[in-house]
Amino acid sequence: MASWGCSYKPSYLQRGEGAQVSERWRVRKIDSSKLSADESAVLEKMGPPQYIRFYRKLDALRMPVYAWVYTEPVRLFSFIDGKQVGYVVVDDDPSAFNEHQKKVFFWSSVAAATVGGLALIYYFVMKK
Numbered sequence: 001m002a003s004w005g006c007s008y009k010p011s012y013l014q015r016g017e018g019a020q021v022s023e024r025w026r027v028r029k030i031d032s033s034k035l036s037a038d039e040s041a042v043l044e045k046m047g048p049p050q051y052i053r054f055y056r057k058l059d060a061l062r063m064p065v066y067a068w069v070y071t072e073p074v075r076l077f078s079f080i081d082g083k084q085v086g087y088v089v090v091d092d093d094p095s096a097f098n099e100h101q102k103k104v105f106f107w108s109s110v111a112a113a114t115v116g117g118l119a120l121i122y123y124f125v126m127k128k
Contacts, residue, residue, distance in 0.1 A: 010052060010066050012039070024053045024069075036082025039068075046070055049077075055090035060098050065090050 012034035013025060027048050035043060049068035057063040057080065065088055068077040078085050097105065 010054075013052060024051055026051055036079070038084040039079060039082055042068065042077050042084065046075065046077075054094060055092065056094060056096070058089045058091040060100075062091075062096050062098055 012031045013027065013029075027050060030043065030048050032040060032043060046068075050071045051069040053067040053069055055065040055067060057065050063080050065085075066079045067090075068079070070076070078088050078090075080088065095102070
């Protein structure tokens with residue numbers, strides 16, 4: 001479970017610790033060799049952020065969004081696929097599935113469980 005909880009941590013974050021907010025890390029050390037050009041430019045200009053926060057873009061594709069949070073002065077820089085974006089609507093839910101995909105997955109699971117249950121009943125009751 002611990003690896004699942006840390007799965008959204010950015011690859012360039014060499015050392016960081018969890019914060020009280022979910023999907024947020026206090027930055028201790030960043031590996032600058034893994035940064036994109038836009039991320040490197042912000043790192044050069046502002047230094048390392050105090051926190052990095054993970055979101056999903058609020059649309060059908062649910063792209064991962066990493067927000068670099070600076071507290072002194074308060075600044076926020078958002079990145080999608082390493083490219084800086086000026087404005088993005090984000091969702092706190094870290095799931096890669098949108099609502100439609102979640103419903104399809106749920107009802108597919110219900111149908112598969114029903115078919116499996118009926119097959120077991122047929123095998124154990126009708127075949128003997």
